[in-house]
Amino acid sequence: MSIFPRPQPPAACADCRLRQTQGFQPVTEEELACIQAFRSGTRKVAAGRAVIAELGDPVNLFTLYAGWAFRYKTLSDGRRQILNFLLPGDFIGLQAEFANTATHGVEALTDAQLCVFPQSGLWDFVRRNPKLGYDITWLSASGEQVVDENLVTVGQRNAAERIATLLIRLARRAERAGLVDGDGAFEFPLTQQHIADALGLSLVHTNKTLRKLTQLGLHEIRDGRLRIVKPGALAALADYAARPLRPQPLI
Amino acid sequence: MSIFPRPQPPAACADCRLRQTQGFQPVTEEELACIQAFRSGTRKVAAGRAVIAELGDPVNLFTLYAGWAFRYKTLSDGRRQILNFLLPGDFIGLQAEFANTATHGVEALTDAQLCVFPQSGLWDFVRRNPKLGYDITWLSASGEQVVDENLVTVGQRNAAERIATLLIRLARRAERAGLVDGDGAFEFPLTQQHIADALGLSLVHTNKTLRKLTQLGLHEIRDGRLRIVKPGALAALADYAARPLRPQPLI
DNA sequence: CGTTAATTTGAAGTTTATCAATAACAGTGG
DNA sequence: CCACTGTTATTGATAAACTTCAAATTAACG
Structure with missing residues (x-):
C-alpha cells in the first residue's frame, strides 16, 4: 500500500x-x-x-x-x-x-x-x-510559459541556480495542485537523473550541486518527499519573484 | 532605401x-x-x-x-x-x-x-x-513546439550542434514564410549576440563556433543574408530530420 | 570621416562533463 | 529474515567545453 x-x-x-x-x-x-x-x-x-x-x-x-x-x-x-x-x-x-x-x-x-x-x-x-x-x-x-521558463533556466543559469529554480517552481505548482501537506513537504518522485535531464546537466554534476544545496540547508529530500527549508535563500538563488499562481481551467 | x-x-x-x-x-x-x-x-x-x-x-x-x-x-x-x-x-x-x-x-x-x-x-x-x-x-x-525544440537544443546540444540547429530551423521557417529567394539565400538580421542569447552561449564562443562552421563550408552569411551551403551536413550535425512544415493558420 | 556597433582573435580561468568505482536502497524469491 | 539483483546516490580524479578578459579589426552609419 x-x-x-x-x-x-x-x-x-x-x-x-x-x-x-x-x-x-x-x-x-x-x-x-x-x-x-x-x-x-x-x-x-x-x-x-x-x-x-x-x-x-x-x-x-x-x-x-x-x-x-x-x-x-x-x-x-x-x-x-x-x-x-x-x-x-x-x-x-x-x-x-x-x-x-x-x-x-x-x-x-x-x-x-x-x-x-x-x-x-x-x-x-x-x-x-x-x-x-x-x-x-x-x-x-x-x-508554453512553463517551457519558456525552463528555457531561460537552462540557457542562462548555472547548475545551482537551475536546481534552485526547478525546486521552487515545482513547489509552487504542487501547492496549487493541493499536494503540499501540513508540514510544508510534498511528494517528490524525481530521481537525480530526471533532474539532470530536465536541466541539461550531467548526472554527476547534478548530484554534487544538489548535495551542496542540501548542505547549505536550503532544502531537504527524504523518503521521497521534498521540503523547502529556506524559501528566501532558494528564491534569491533562482532570481525568482513570487507571483501568485492563478487557478487554471480544468478540462 | x-x-x-x-x-x-x-x-x-x-x-x-x-x-x-x-x-x-x-x-x-x-x-x-x-x-x-x-x-x-x-x-x-x-x-x-x-x-x-x-x-x-x-x-x-x-x-x-x-x-x-x-x-x-x-x-x-x-x-x-x-x-x-x-x-x-x-x-x-x-x-x-x-x-x-x-x-x-x-x-x-x-x-x-x-x-x-x-x-x-x-x-x-x-x-x-x-x-x-x-x-x-x-x-x-x-x-510551444518551437520553444520545446529550443529547449532541447539548449539543454542537450553542444555549441556547434546548437548553431547548426538554429540555422537550419530558421531556414525552414523562412522558406515557409516565402522569404527565400532564387539562389537559396534569405535575409538574416541576427547579430552574433542574438544567436548567443538564443542558444545560451557566450558571444565569444558563438563567434568561434560560427566561424568553424563557416570554414567547414556549411553555410555563408554575407550582406545580411544567410545561405545554407551543405544542408545535409548541417542537418546531420543538428540531428535534424526534415519533416515538411505545414501551412499555419493566419489571424 | 568619425564614431559606434559588430566581429574576430588569443590567453587564462571556471564550470561542467566524463570516467571509474563504491555505497546505499528497494524489491524479490527462497 | 536474508541473500541477490538492479537501481539510485555518492565521491574522487581527469578531461573537455565553455566563459571571461582584453584588445584589435572590420563593418555600418550619419
Whole structure:
C-alpha cells in the first residue's frame, strides 16, 4: 500500500476531487456536462510507462487526474531533454494534436490516473462550447510559459541556480495542485537523473550541486518527499519573484 | 532605401500579401470578415524597439506582417534568453493575454509591420467564431513546439550542434514564410549576440563556433543574408530530420 | 570621416562533463 | 529474515567545453 494513493477518476466529473480545490477555475453545469460528454474513459498508467509514445500517432488527449508525469524529447543518440513536469490537472497531448504526430513523449513518473478524451472529438467539443475552447487555449498558452521558463533556466543559469529554480517552481505548482501537506513537504518522485535531464546537466554534476544545496540547508529530500527549508535563500538563488499562481481551467 | 522592404498591411485583409502564399491555411469569406473586424489597426515598429514591453500590462495582440522579431526574457542581473524568433505570419501576445501581465518582451529585430488586435476583444472573437478560436489554439500549440525544440537544443546540444540547429530551423521557417529567394539565400538580421542569447552561449564562443562552421563550408552569411551551403551536413550535425512544415493558420 | 556597433582573435580561468568505482536502497524469491 | 539483483546516490580524479578578459579589426552609419 503506497503512501501516495492514486484514486481513479470518478464516473461523474461533478464528483471530481480536483474541482473541489482552489487551484482550478469553477465551471458551469453546462460546461461540466460538455466535459463529461467529451471524456471517453479513464486510464491507469504505471510508473515508468508511456502515456504518449514519442513516435507514432496519438489518438487521445488526457487530463492528468492523479500522479506525476513528464514530457520529453530524445535525440537519435539517446540524449534526452525533459521539457516539463506534469501535475494533476494538467492537460496532455495538445501539441501532438496539432502536429498530427507525436513530437514528444509523455511518461508517467509515478503510477498515474488519467481522464481520456478522443483526439478526433476536439474540434467538435470546441465548436459546441467556445468557452471551453478558450480554456484550452489558456492551458496551451500557460504550458508554453512553463517551457519558456525552463528555457531561460537552462540557457542562462548555472547548475545551482537551475536546481534552485526547478525546486521552487515545482513547489509552487504542487501547492496549487493541493499536494503540499501540513508540514510544508510534498511528494517528490524525481530521481537525480530526471533532474539532470530536465536541466541539461550531467548526472554527476547534478548530484554534487544538489548535495551542496542540501548542505547549505536550503532544502531537504527524504523518503521521497521534498521540503523547502529556506524559501528566501532558494528564491534569491533562482532570481525568482513570487507571483501568485492563478487557478487554471480544468478540462 | 532598404533591400528588404517592409510593406504596410493593406486596409483589406482580403488583399493580405501573406495569404497569397502557400505557407498559410486558406480561410472562408466569413472568417476573413471576422478577422478584419477584429483588427483594430496596424503599427510600425523600428528595429530594436519593443513590440511588447517586458514588464507592464499589454493591451494588444499582434500578427507580424513583415519583418523579424523575437521573444525574450531577462533575469534581474541582465542575462537575457531569447525564447524564439518571429517571422511574418506569427501571432504575438497570447501568453501575456492569459497571464494578464507580460511575462516576456517582444522586440523588433528589423523594422516591422504589424496588424494590431485589441486584447480585450479576444474572447468575443473566439465566441463568435470557434473555428478561429481553434486556429488560435493551433498557433499557441505550435508556438510551444518551437520553444520545446529550443529547449532541447539548449539543454542537450553542444555549441556547434546548437548553431547548426538554429540555422537550419530558421531556414525552414523562412522558406515557409516565402522569404527565400532564387539562389537559396534569405535575409538574416541576427547579430552574433542574438544567436548567443538564443542558444545560451557566450558571444565569444558563438563567434568561434560560427566561424568553424563557416570554414567547414556549411553555410555563408554575407550582406545580411544567410545561405545554407551543405544542408545535409548541417542537418546531420543538428540531428535534424526534415519533416515538411505545414501551412499555419493566419489571424 | 568619425564614431559606434559588430566581429574576430588569443590567453587564462571556471564550470561542467566524463570516467571509474563504491555505497546505499528497494524489491524479490527462497 | 536474508541473500541477490538492479537501481539510485555518492565521491574522487581527469578531461573537455565553455566563459571571461582584453584588445584589435572590420563593418555600418550619419
